[in-house]
Amino acid sequence: MSQANCRDDESGVKLACLLSYDTLTGTGHCAALPRRAFDQISTNRVFPREFNVNQATATLPTIEDIRAAAKRIAPEVHRTPILTSRYFNERLGASLFFKCENFQRIGAFKIRGGLNAIRSLSDEEKSRGVVTHSSGNHAQAISLASAICGIKATIVMPTNAPQVKKNAVRDYGGEIVECEPNEAARVSTAQKIIDETGATLVHSYNDPRIIAGQGTSALELLDDLETPPDIVMTPVGGGGLLSGTSISVKSLSPRTMVVAGEPAAADDAKRSLEAGKIIPVENPNTIADGLKTSLGTLTFAAISQNVSQIITCTEQSIIDTMKLVWERMKIIVEPSSAVPLAALLEGNLDVRGKSVAIIFSGGNVDLNELPWQKPKQLLPASST
Amino acid sequence: MSQANCRDDESGVKLACLLSYDTLTGTGHCAALPRRAFDQISTNRVFPREFNVNQATATLPTIEDIRAAAKRIAPEVHRTPILTSRYFNERLGASLFFKCENFQRIGAFKIRGGLNAIRSLSDEEKSRGVVTHSSGNHAQAISLASAICGIKATIVMPTNAPQVKKNAVRDYGGEIVECEPNEAARVSTAQKIIDETGATLVHSYNDPRIIAGQGTSALELLDDLETPPDIVMTPVGGGGLLSGTSISVKSLSPRTMVVAGEPAAADDAKRSLEAGKIIPVENPNTIADGLKTSLGTLTFAAISQNVSQIITCTEQSIIDTMKLVWERMKIIVEPSSAVPLAALLEGNLDVRGKSVAIIFSGGNVDLNELPWQKPKQLLPASST
Numbered sequence: 001m002s003q004a005n006c007r008d009d010e011s012g013v014k015l016a017c018l019l020s021y022d023t024l025t026g027t028g029h030c031a032a033l034p035r036r037a038f039d040q041i042s043t044n045r046v047f048p049r050e051f052n053v054n055q056a057t058a059t060l061p062t063i064e065d066i067r068a069a070a071k072r073i074a075p076e077v078h079r080t081p082i083l084t085s086r087y088f089n090e091r092l093g094a095s096l097f098f099k100c101e102n103f104q105r106i107g108a109f110k111i112r113g114g115l116n117a118i119r120s121l122s123d124e125e126k127s128r129g130v131v132t133h134s135s136g137n138h139a140q141a142i143s144l145a146s147a148i149c150g151i152k153a154t155i156v157m158p159t160n161a162p163q164v165k166k167n168a169v170r171d172y173g174g175e176i177v178e179c180e181p182n183e184a185a186r187v188s189t190a191q192k193i194i195d196e197t198g199a200t201l202v203h204s205y206n207d208p209r210i211i212a213g214q215g216t217s218a219l220e221l222l223d224d225l226e227t228p229p230d231i232v233m234t235p236v237g238g239g240g241l242l243s244g245t246s247i248s249v250k251s252l253s254p255r256t257m258v259v260a261g262e263p264a265a266a267d268d269a270k271r272s273l274e275a276g277k278i279i280p281v282e283n284p285n286t287i288a289d290g291l292k293t294s295l296g297t298l299t300f301a302a303i304s305q306n307v308s309q310i311i312t313c314t315e316q317s318i319i320d321t322m323k324l325v326w327e328r329m330k331i332i333v334e335p336s337s338a339v340p341l342a343a344l345l346e347g348n349l350d351v352r353g354k355s356v357a358i359i360f361s362g363g364n365v366d367l368n369e370l371p372w373q374k375p376k377q378l379l380p381a382s383s384t
Numbered sequence: 385m386s387q388a389n390c391r392d393d394e395s396g397v398k399l400a401c402l403l404s405y406d407t408l409t410g411t412g413h414c415a416a417l418p419r420r421a422f423d424q425i426s427t428n429r430v431f432p433r434e435f436n437v438n439q440a441t442a443t444l445p446t447i448e449d450i451r452a453a454a455k456r457i458a459p460e461v462h463r464t465p466i467l468t469s470r471y472f473n474e475r476l477g478a479s480l481f482f483k484c485e486n487f488q489r490i491g492a493f494k495i496r497g498g499l500n501a502i503r504s505l506s507d508e509e510k511s512r513g514v515v516t517h518s519s520g521n522h523a524q525a526i527s528l529a530s531a532i533c534g535i536k537a538t539i540v541m542p543t544n545a546p547q548v549k550k551n552a553v554r555d556y557g558g559e560i561v562e563c564e565p566n567e568a569a570r571v572s573t574a575q576k577i578i579d580e581t582g583a584t585l586v587h588s589y590n591d592p593r594i595i596a597g598q599g600t601s602a603l604e605l606l607d608d609l610e611t612p613p614d615i616v617m618t619p620v621g622g623g624g625l626l627s628g629t630s631i632s633v634k635s636l637s638p639r640t641m642v643v644a645g646e647p648a649a650a651d652d653a654k655r656s657l658e659a660g661k662i663i664p665v666e667n668p669n670t671i672a673d674g675l676k677t678s679l680g681t682l683t684f685a686a687i688s689q690n691v692s693q694i695i696t697c698t699e700q701s702i703i704d705t706m707k708l709v710w711e712r713m714k715i716i717v718e719p720s721s722a723v724p725l726a727a728l729l730e731g732n733l734d735v736r737g738k739s740v741a742i743i744f745s746g747g748n749v750d751l752n753e754l755p756w757q758k759p760k761q762l763l764p765a766s767s768t
Contacts, residue, residue, distance in 0.1 A: 081465070102714045323751060330486045330716040330747035363714035367707060373752065 061212035063251035069116040069212040087328040093352040099221045102363025106140045114141030116213030117202045126151045128198040133186040135161040138204035143174030156189045205240030206296025215244025228253035229355040233340040236260040236269045237291035239299025246306030257308045261340030270310035290336035313342035319371045332363040445596035447635035453500040453596040471712040477736040483605045486747025490524045498525030500597030501586045510535045512582040517570040519545040522588035527558030540573045589624030590680025599628025612637035613739040617724040620644040620653045621675035623683030630690035641692045645724030647672050654694035674720035697726035703755045716747040
């Protein structure tokens with residue numbers, strides 16, 4: 001068993017230790033770190049708005065569910081490192097910690113939720129396989145997780161999904177069923193497969209097993225940092241990562257604020273949080289293609305309870321920030337990953353003197369077509 | 385003081401510990417690692433060829449010089465992490481360890497040698513400043529190292545050097561003096577500055593202080609790995625990194641082979657090693673712009689003694705490998721960094737079942753102009 005090894009020095013690269021998940025059993029703390037209140041569940045849940053979240057809350061995962069998920073997925077999932085950047089610290093006058101899920105298997109955090117969901121199925125359910133509709137990282141996550149568990153995965157993808165994404169799903173062993181490129185066709189095609197085969201639907205975010213899996217990244221984050229940060233940030237699309245993160249963070253460090261970053265061009269989560277009800281997004285036009293979905297009932301409940309604020313950024317700022325991360329940190333992040341940092345660099349939250357941990361959600365980018373090389377008229381409207 | 389923390393697990397990301405250099409003092413080993421023969425100097429130096437390297441050898445740095453360099457530069461230089469990649473391990477049937485100098489300050493290993501050279505000057509020398517001629521990473525290294533030490537740096541750069549490189553030098557505080565874009569003009573311009581100001585010339589590789597500084601990366605590498613690898617690889621241009629690495633490796637682990645990767649289009653080091661004398665390169669046309677220089681007397685001597693083999697790769701394979709590293713490891717490496725791995729992927733050295741550590745030398749790339757996006761006719765000739 002390795003000991004935790006964290007230094008908050010001036011290095012451009014702060015590294016989390018590669019603790020085995022064994023250290024999360026038992027008393028649930030790492031020998032080399034000060035013992036923290038791992039079992040303390042947040043009691044400061046707030047229900048400030050009209051929407052009645054009680055029913056959804058009943059099925060939200062708890063910190064125990066997230067810990068169980070961490071054990072369930074540990075053998076196949078990477079404990080991703082935490083990096084720091086002198087440049088961004090100086091730009092913002094803050095101490096930033098980047099949890100690098102772009103280094104995760106399939107290149108994004110989604111394998112955490114996908115594998116947890118599939119490992120949670122009964123043997124009987126497993127024998128009938130799983131189905132999902134996605135053209136993004138979740139499709140790859142379900143394909144790989146199914147391959148790991150030796151079960152069949154059917155992925156419903158729109159006919160116009162990029163060939164590179166179809167290839168990635170097939171490489172991991174998923175079977176693709178194509179449908180017309182609209183939400184109704186996706187849902188009905190998936191339902192048809194379920195009716196015919198008895199396969200289990202694994203939704204990409206509005207599922208407690210998915211949320212619990214996505215929450216394991218923040219569990220590692222808080223375990224690997226010597227001191228819980230003042231703020232933890234993730235991007236928000238459907239809200240799976242944000243929900244899981246918020247449950248982990250508010251359970252382990254109630255004083256830490258959870259803040260999300262969202263493209264201004266797809267700010268449905270921000271508007272939903274402000275209105276106290278889910279306001280679905282309509283045809284959002286953002287380069288952050290992982291963040292185009294609307295919140296679900298579960299994710300809305302978790303976010304309403306735990307998230308302090310959602311801050312937005314322009315399309316141009318997503319592109320500029322993504323490029324800056326590549327140039328300054330020498331790591332590849334996808335547009336969605338850059339959103340929280342972009343919102344900070346726009347000055348939309350005062351973080352001076354604060355410690356801020358940001359989850360870089362993924363790094364899957366088509367290297368032949370980089371956003372800063374596209375003519376501006378081809379970029380989403382708000383980018384100019 | 386942190387303890388070493390290395391695991392050779394299936395993770396996509398193997399992380400070196402962030403040991404402070406304090407641990408390299410005294411008995412010179414890390415408490416958490418098995419004690420190794422840190423003080424054993426290689427005795428298997430070979431002088432197999434006609435070239436008399438004895439005189440040059442007399443001024444080559446020793447492992448003690450490299451340890452002293454490590455202490456000298458530690459406060460400002462990053463201890464870079466070691467990453468692994470499941471994908472490349474499977475492709476080659478080997479265990480690969482990538483020492484990421486692309487995460488180093490200025491984005492390349494060159495700051496190690498530059499800072500060591502400048503910190504080694506007398507106060508009197510420092511007061512007269514330093515001069516170098518370079519249009520690459522060494523120019524940035526000398527500029528930053530001089531700024532750190534509060535001394536004046538003059539960088540001789542050809543008039544046709546890219547604006548982005550000039551800007552980087554100026555950002556670090558270096559003063560640029562332009563010259564005609566040829567070797568004679570570079571040398572005479574630098575000499576003129578030396579004559580006028582008494583500044584000290586800091587050559588980019590043929591200088592024992594530079595070689596000692598570059599050797600500190602391999603010192604960390606061997607310190608952070610649980611077991612010394614079977615093979616250590618670097619790219620070779622002028623040979624500063626390879627020389628320093630070879631001295632560290634053969635001193636600390638005589639059984640470890642040191643192998644270099646070189647572009648076939650600029651294979652002067654390979655030909656020099658085979659001929660037993662320095663064969664200068666003439667107008668090499670390679671995308672690996674850090675590897676266009678010829679060996680110097682000192683680097684030739686170190687390489688002749690310590691390096692087992694130099695293997696080459698085509699231009700297309702440099703580009704393909706660089707892109708693969710970006711896609712699979714989600715990190716940014718420059719063409720020169722990709723050369724050793726490219727030569728392995730071409731099958732030019734059988735590494736099956738072996739452990740191979742490769743130093744990724746740097747990550748400075750113009751993100752607006754990626755090599756795989758250029759029309760083939762604009763690439764160096766051997767790439768098609």
